[in-house]
Amino acid sequence: MTLFDDLRAHRAATADRHILDLFRADPDRFARFSARLDDMVLDFSKTSIDEAALDLLLRLARERGVEARRDAMFAGERINQTEGRAVLHTALRNRSDRAVTVDGQDVTPGIRATLERMAAFATGIRSGAITAPSGARFTDVVNIGIGGSDLGPVMAALALAPWHDGPRTHFVSNVDGAHVHDVLKGLDPRTTLVIVASKTFTTIETMTNARTARHWVEAAVGAAAGGHFAALSSALDRTAEFGIEPDRVFGFEDWVGGRYSMWGPIGLSVMIAVGPEVFGRFLDGGFEMDEHFRTAPLAENLPVLLGLVGIWHNNACGYPTRAVLPYDQRLLRLPAYLQQLDMESNGKRVALDGSPLTEASGPVVWGEPGTNGQHAFYQLIHQGTAVIPCEFLVAAEGHEPDLRHQHDLLVANCLAQSEALLVGRPTADNPHRVFPGNRPSTTLMYRQLTPETFGRIVALYEHRVFVEGAIWGINSFDQWGVELGKELATQMLPLIEGKGDAAGKDGSTAGLLGTLSDLRG
Numbered sequence: 252m253t254l255f256d257d258l259r260a261h262r263a264a265t266a267d268r269h270i271l272d273l274f275r276a277d278p279d280r281f282a283r284f285s286a287r288l289d290d291m292v293l294d295f296s297k298t299s300i301d302e303a304a305l306d307l308l309l310r311l312a313r314e315r316g317v318e319a320r321r322d323a324m325f326a327g328e329r330i331n332q333t334e335g336r337a338v339l340h341t342a343l344r345n346r347s348d349r350a351v352t353v354d355g356q357d358v359t360p361g362i363r364a365t366l367e368r369m370a371a372f373a374t375g376i377r378s379g380a381i382t383a384p385s386g387a388r389f390t391d392v393v394n395i396g397i398g399g400s401d402l403g404p405v406m407a408a409l410a411l412a413p414w415h416d417g418p419r420t421h422f423v424s425n426v427d428g429a430h431v432h433d434v435l436k437g438l439d440p441r442t443t444l445v446i447v448a449s450k451t452f453t454t455i456e457t458m459t460n461a462r463t464a465r466h467w468v469e470a471a472v473g474a475a476a477g478g479h480f481a482a483l484s485s486a487l488d489r490t491a492e493f494g495i496e497p498d499r500v501f502g503f504e505d506w507v508g509g510r511y512s513m514w515g516p517i518g519l520s521v522m523i524a525v526g527p528e529v530f531g532r533f534l535d536g537g538f539e540m541d542e543h544f545r546t547a548p549l550a551e552n553l554p555v556l557l558g559l560v561g562i563w564h565n566n567a568c569g570y571p572t573r574a575v576l577p578y579d580q581r582l583l584r585l586p587a588y589l590q591q592l593d594m595e596s597n598g599k600r601v602a603l604d605g606s607p608l609t610e611a612s613g614p615v616v617w618g619e620p621g622t623n624g625q626h627a628f629y630q631l632i633h634q635g636t637a638v639i640p641c642e643f644l645v646a647a648e649g650h651e652p653d654l655r656h657q658h659d660l661l662v663a664n665c666l667a668q669s670e671a672l673l674v675g676r677p678t679a680d681n682p683h684r685v686f687p688g689n690r691p692s693t694t695l696m697y698r699q700l701t702p703e704t705f706g707r708i709v710a711l712y713e714h715r716v717f718v719e720g721a722i723w724g725i726n727s728f729d730q731w732g733v734e735l736g737k738e739l740a741t742q743m744l745p746l747i748e749g750k751g752d753a754a755g756k757d758g759s760t761a762g763l764l765g766t767l768s769d770l771r772g
């Protein structure tokens with residue numbers, strides 16, 4: 252019997268019990284099954300986790316070595332074994348005097364120097380001291396990147412909108428020409444700064460969009476186009492090859508994973524939008540969560556507890572998905588961001604040693620902001636046959652004092668939804684109107700979506716993914732599963748261009764290639 256088996260046995264023995272019974276039996280349940288970091292509270296009392304389950308989960312975390320692995324990460328050990336790399340995105344937001352070493356070398360001075368260069372550049376663009384070669388002020392910034400070089404900055408630009416006082420920011424990610432076309436269509440190349448964001452500087456979508464943007468700028472300003480470009484990458488040889496001036500290149504090391512990279516140079520577009528000071532407050536928030544994760548006892552540790560809730564729902568209850576439901580419009584892109592963070596990190600089928608996993612790993616993560624989701628898919632959450640654990644996020648205060656009544660309505664809806672999921676309406680004269688209730692949710696409540704809070708939220712989820720990955724014994728920091736599609740796309744392109752032969756392709760693919768050529772005439 253493993254602890255996973257014990258958890259399942261405990262779940263089976265208590266499956267008929269209503270979560271409301273847990274509240275009846277324990278008036279302190281909310282206090283006992285919630286945790287706090289400053290003005291942020293994680294409530295997981297509306298789940299079926301009881302004292303015995305929590306004990307087992309905490310034992311599991313210890314048995315699976317979560318603490319040792321966490322310490323190894325912060326110590327700069329090469330815990331990303333399949334790529335032979337350290338995992339040190341936390342170093343990007345290390346606001347302390349502590350050295351962070353990789354192979355005996357303190358990486359902090361390099362990180363600080365890059366951050367200062369970013370700040371000088373961002374300040375220059377914002378003040379107009381750095382202009383286009385013509386002397387024109389940059390009014391718009393276009394970040395071209397995809398995956399980890401896009402989702403974080405896109406999410407942050409919206410989350411930090413109340414602090415946005417710099418040039419307008421735009422994002423191009425999809426290789427679909429519609430994306431770059433539609434974004435550039437509304438802009439003036441003479442006053443646009445293009446930031447090419449790519450850790451590897453080989454990603455075909457980004458390189459293709461970057462070349463398109465280059466032609467667009469060149470058509471307007473000719474040889475001065477170089478002065479409209481900057482690059483964010485860990486491949487400095489390739490940025491030079493692309494023709495980007497070295498003083499416009501902001502580098503980072505291979506121990507920053509793409510989906511963990513928004514804290515450093517990949518965040519430049521955000522820093523230009525909100526300024527280095529506000530960006531620094533975002534880093535402060537991330538650092539605060541790091542310190543908490545490193546030092547708080549497991550039973551009070553927010554990322555650990557959120558991870559254990561995930562393990563309970565996935566491995567003990569067998570719920571294969573979880574919904575992230577921010578009642579915070581400015582977290583609109585959090586679910587998309589988490590889809591990469593969580594599913595690319597923990598969507599794995601083998602353990603660190605290559606042996607097949609015997610436990611289910613990364614669940615499907617999905618969601619939309621409330622209240623919009625309520626008018627779309629909540630029907631299934633309340634009355635569908637699948638149980639979907641819901642993760643609500645909500646701020647006590649909005650940023651629009653004049654619209655306090657709307658914020659009150661927002662918060663009322665958030666609390667009403669978790670209450671409805673819990674309590675349900677089990678008896679009704681019409682079965683179509685029955686709400687079974689007893690459906691689990693967590694709520695993360697914070698005072699306000701400040702830059703610090705936003706940093707804490709992102710770091711909370713990063714470490715939650717870490718905790719779950721450590722418990723499953725997988726490498727959360729590689730992503731081999733994205734490679735095959737890339738390779739096949741490269742091989743497919745000549746066939747799409749009508750230059751190759753579909754012999755050897757499976758019947759469906761050959762059929763679709765035939766259809767494509769028919770449709771194209």
Ligand SMILES: O=P(O)(O)OC[C@H]1O[C@H](O)[C@H](O)[C@@H](O)[C@@H]1O
Pocket residue numbers: 397398399400448449450451452453454457509510595730733
């Ligand atoms: O930043 P880049 O090197 O361009 O990579 C962009 C993205 O593409 C890859 O396919 C990976 O799956 C992602 O983890 C990465 O964030």
